[in-house]
Amino acid sequence: MKCRYCQTTFAIDYDEEDAAMDKSRIELQMQREKFEHQDKIRKDAKKSRLIACFTLLIVIFVIVAAYIINSKEEQKNQEDSASFEESKAASITYVSDFSEIPDAQFDEMQNLAMDAAQKGIDINTISGLTADTPELCASYLLTAKEGNGNRLVFVYKDTWHKNSDSIETYVFYYIKNLQLLSDGTVKYNVYVQNENSSFIWNNNFIDGEKSFDLCYTKAISSNADFNVKEK
Structure with missing residues (x-):
């Protein structure tokens, strides 16, 4: 290289x-x-x-x-x-007798139930159907046989008219859970309930049962778990 x-x-x-x-x-x-x-x-x-x-x-x-x-x-x-x-x-102490409810409060509850009964009529008064003012028939206090709970039941008679025909029906409304307070007043649920059925009469729906006994059976007798007192 x-x-x-x-x-x-x-x-x-x-x-x-x-x-x-x-x-x-x-x-x-x-x-x-x-x-x-x-x-x-x-x-x-x-x-x-x-x-x-x-x-x-x-x-x-x-x-x-x-x-x-x-x-x-x-x-x-x-x-x-x-x-x-x-x-x-x-x-909590639940009301067990009518005597435990102050008169003024009982009147309040009765008025609430009456208003509900009147509304039930007003809903159905159409197409020539009219009705008288609901008539209070009886008041019942139901108290639970075991445990707690109660209800105040009001039974009313409704008289319906259409043309020349008339019919009477029986309805019930109730308020639940009436509790005694320490000051002697009663606390209760202001919502009024009902379990009324309807049927057709003269081509109109109307509420209630055709006899007081049938209404009593549905509102009172069917509640076997409750003791019953009538006012």
């Missing part, structure tokens, strides 16, 4: 076997580095999986622990609520 600057000729001792060995060492080194890199990737992946599994276990533990704590708190709240309701129920 000649130097291009000084034109001196050199002899290079080139050994193909040494070159092959150098190449093999280089390839071996590259393979080792590749293996070490892949091994590092596998270890990192394994480490990541372990961390993920550990994190998942922690999350599951936290969720289960929170569920157990919430369940215990909910159970305690339910027990406290049940105890409160039992205590509240024990402290």
Whole structure:
């Protein structure tokens, strides 16, 4: 080999076997580095999986622990609520006799029932159908034989007219849960309820039963779980 600057000729001792060995060492080194890199990737992946599994276990533990704590708190709240309701129920005194209802409040409840009875008539007075003012027939106090609860029932007679025909029906309305207060007054639900059925008369729907006995059976006798007092 000649130097291009000084034109001196050199002899290079080139050994193909040494070159092959150098190449093999280089390839071996590259393979080792590749293996070490892949091994590092596998270890990192394994480490990541372990961390993920550990994190998942922690999350599951936290969720289960929170569920157990919430369940215990909910159970305690339910027990406290049940105890409160039992205590509240024990402290509530329900009206069991007409004498416990102040006259003024009885009149208020009777007026509420009367208004409901009149509305029942007003709804049906169409197409030539008219009716007299509802007539109060009887008042009953129903008290639960077991546990708490009561209802004040008013039975009315409705007289309907159409053309030259007339018919009498009997309806009932009631107020529930009359409770005695410490000042001697009565707390009650102002919503007036009824369970009156309807039938067709002279091509019109009218409410009630065709006899007092049928109305009494539906309003009073069918409530076998209650004691009955008439005013």
